[in-house]
Amino acid sequence: MTGTANVVLQSGLLPEGLNVSFKLVPAILVLSMLFLFLAIGFVFRVADTENMWVAGRSIGNVENGMAIGANWMSAASYLGMAALIALSGFYGLAFVVGWTTGYFILLIFMAAQLRRFGKYTAPDFVGDRFNSDAARAIAAITTFLIGFVYAIGQARGMGLVGLYIFGDIGLPGLSGYQSMVVFMMAITVGYLTLSGMLGATKNMAVQYTILIIAFIAGLYVVGFTQGYSTVLPQIEYGMLISELGAEFSEPFSSGSYYLWIATCFSLIVGTCGLPHVLVRFYTVESERTARWSTVWGLFFICLLYWSAPAFAAFGTDLYGENVGAVYGDPGMSSAAGDVIVVLAAQLAELPQWFVGLIAAGGIAAAIATVAGLFIAGSSAISHDIYTNIINPDATQRQQILVGRLSIVALGVLTTLAALDPAAPIAALVSYAFSLAGSVLFPMFFLGMWWENTNRQGALAGMLTGLSIWSISMINEVVPTYIGSVEGAFVPALAQWMPAIGSALIAVPIVFAVTIVVSMVTDEPPMETKRVVRQCHSPEPMSQQQTAEDVVTDGGETPADD
Amino acid sequence: MPDNNTHDSTDRRAETDGGVAGQPGQAHRNTDYLSAEVNLLNPSTQFMRDHLRIVWTGFAIWFVIVFGPVTLTRLAPDVMTTQLPVIGFPLHYFLVATVAPTSALILSFWYSRKRDALDQKYGIEHQTVEETGRGGGDAAATDGGVDE
Numbered sequence: 001m002t003g004t005a006n007v008v009l010q011s012g013l014l015p016e017g018l019n020v021s022f023k024l025v026p027a028i029l030v031l032s033m034l035f036l037f038l039a040i041g042f043v044f045r046v047a048d049t050e051n052m053w054v055a056g057r058s059i060g061n062v063e064n065g066m067a068i069g070a071n072w073m074s075a076a077s078y079l080g081m082a083a084l085i086a087l088s089g090f091y092g093l094a095f096v097v098g099w100t101t102g103y104f105i106l107l108i109f110m111a112a113q114l115r116r117f118g119k120y121t122a123p124d125f126v127g128d129r130f131n132s133d134a135a136r137a138i139a140a141i142t143t144f145l146i147g148f149v150y151a152i153g154q155a156r157g158m159g160l161v162g163l164y165i166f167g168d169i170g171l172p173g174l175s176g177y178q179s180m181v182v183f184m185m186a187i188t189v190g191y192l193t194l195s196g197m198l199g200a201t202k203n204m205a206v207q208y209t210i211l212i213i214a215f216i217a218g219l220y221v222v223g224f225t226q227g228y229s230t231v232l233p234q235i236e237y238g239m240l241i242s243e244l245g246a247e248f249s250e251p252f253s254s255g256s257y258y259l260w261i262a263t264c265f266s267l268i269v270g271t272c273g274l275p276h277v278l279v280r281f282y283t284v285e286s287e288r289t290a291r292w293s294t295v296w297g298l299f300f301i302c303l304l305y306w307s308a309p310a311f312a313a314f315g316t317d318l319y320g321e322n323v324g325a326v327y328g329d330p331g332m333s334s335a336a337g338d339v340i341v342v343l344a345a346q347l348a349e350l351p352q353w354f355v356g357l358i359a360a361g362g363i364a365a366a367i368a369t370v371a372g373l374f375i376a377g378s379s380a381i382s383h384d385i386y387t388n389i390i391n392p393d394a395t396q397r398q399q400i401l402v403g404r405l406s407i408v409a410l411g412v413l414t415t416l417a418a419l420d421p422a423a424p425i426a427a428l429v430s431y432a433f434s435l436a437g438s439v440l441f442p443m444f445f446l447g448m449w450w451e452n453t454n455r456q457g458a459l460a461g462m463l464t465g466l467s468i469w470s471i472s473m474i475n476e477v478v479p480t481y482i483g484s485v486e487g488a489f490v491p492a493l494a495q496w497m498p499a500i501g502s503a504l505i506a507v508p509i510v511f512a513v514t515i516v517v518s519m520v521t522d523e524p525p526m527e528t529k530r531v532v533r534q535c536h537s538p539e540p541m542s543q544q545q546t547a548e549d550v551v552t553d554g555g556e557t558p559a560d561d
Numbered sequence: 562m563p564d565n566n567t568h569d570s571t572d573r574r575a576e577t578d579g580g581v582a583g584q585p586g587q588a589h590r591n592t593d594y595l596s597a598e599v600n601l602l603n604p605s606t607q608f609m610r611d612h613l614r615i616v617w618t619g620f621a622i623w624f625v626i627v628f629g630p631v632t633l634t635r636l637a638p639d640v641m642t643t644q645l646p647v648i649g650f651p652l653h654y655f656l657v658a659t660v661a662p663t664s665a666l667i668l669s670f671w672y673s674r675k676r677d678a679l680d681q682k683y684g685i686e687h688q689t690v691e692e693t694g695r696g697g698g699d700a701a702a703t704d705g706g707v708d709e
Binding site: 090093094096097100101103104105107108109112234235236238239240241242249250251252257260261264268288291292294295298299302305306309448449450451452529530532533534535536537538539540551 | 589594595596597598599600601608609612615616619620623626627628631632634635638641642644645648649650651653654655657658659661662663664665666668669670672673676677679680683685686
């Protein structure tokens, strides 16, 4: 990944082969789509925290499944996945596998238990489970960092795709790409501050529908008009593979076996630790819904992930025919790779409105995910840090104000960082996965499955995870912002603990640290253990109940039934 | 990690009537889940033993599906990259890009069905969540969680 980063900086982020100009019909399409999101956000606007964060715990199976899908399918899935497969071949499939199969682990180990725990945010779990405001603060900061790092990739995606639709809007002092990032982020933040999670959840089902139809229709039409496929492009692209460069399918040509495993593992544990994914299980009506909505969510996700490699194959072939060699020097730039989905449709000479539809799908994907991330990030600030630690007497009005301010702050930070991003979309996003996997996943997993995990263990574990992630990030990502340093500071470290897959090393270490420290310090209080037990009890709970309520209400008289 | 196969409930699996009156249903009613330790490697209630058997079975299959093909490709690249007849994929590409995500989906479906069956076996009803439940607390959650 380090090689591609340099290309990005030099190319000025203009994807070669992409038709950058203002196009009326696609612009109307995107603007009406954005207006629709705002309208839905307005209709379902909220004024209290219960609705803002967990949508009144009223969401059902399929709707939550779609929300999981939309929340999940960011620009990294819609654009970055095909980009990585096109550019890095077999290595890119580590993302397909990591980003789908991780849901099974989430389902069997965490989904139902999380619903039973039933709080508001991911840091809430950490704070309440380990009885520590320090742990809550670390988790909240991690959540905020994840939202920030993850959203940079989304902003980059929106900026690149926006170029196709709106052309160079030329804000003074900024390049075409940068202007577009600012413009798109302003819209996203605007709609987010109006609506909260309820609006966002309603929006997500709509966004999922738009993006999956756009993606799959795009794939079918490109495949059909170019003679690649007929009824099942997801399988038919297999015939094409032998005609593409050896780089497309040859194993381990652009990433070693170790890097493949490290990346895949990080994405899996990251999936199980991402706050905006975890919070989806707080919004459902019962634990059974939590389980089945995961199955639905995975199905909706698979629809896109079966199709992405096919889109990459078509795009690679079209690019090779129409623009230039895909592999070698100069080859396809990462900016062009990141819009390969739009590029494929454009190179297939499909009508402008249709290419615009595919581009709009990419924007919907990015906005839906930024929404989920910013909600998670802002609730970490307003609920976990402000309300729980700084000002326990905060009124709902104050909480919502702080929430909205932190959304704006996140938006500004993300926009600034996305003006000159360090890596392609999928790589940027996977840094966030490494972080979630290293810091939050072990806390959720051990916290849920081993009742003796205690405060000291959690604190030590989280700090270890944060340090390991930071070391690999500083080692690899900081040099891309410093012109004089080539590659990573310590190449050996980058080889064995790559930023993109640092969780492979971090997770076992964090587990060990947490367990050892928990064992040598006092056991957690009985009260906490009972909450954990309640999370695993098969006894049904009422819709608005949390494990803590049950333990404190019914716990005084054990075996009361 | 299949080291928790020392379950003692194998003989009880025969009762497939799913009836509430069966032994599992009674075991469920007699269990106080709030006094039973939670430890992934050492389940303490009959329900959790049954549940974890499903979980670990699924996990083992999942592990092979996710890391098996790529490891085999590393060990035997020539065999794994042979082109499949008809669909034209190299074997490793097909196993990773198509079979792995699909299997995870099927496994998830399988798990959720199994888990529902387990609920039924133990006579647990989810439809009536409103009336049941140990504590009577729907008052607690309406204050926006600011009560601490």
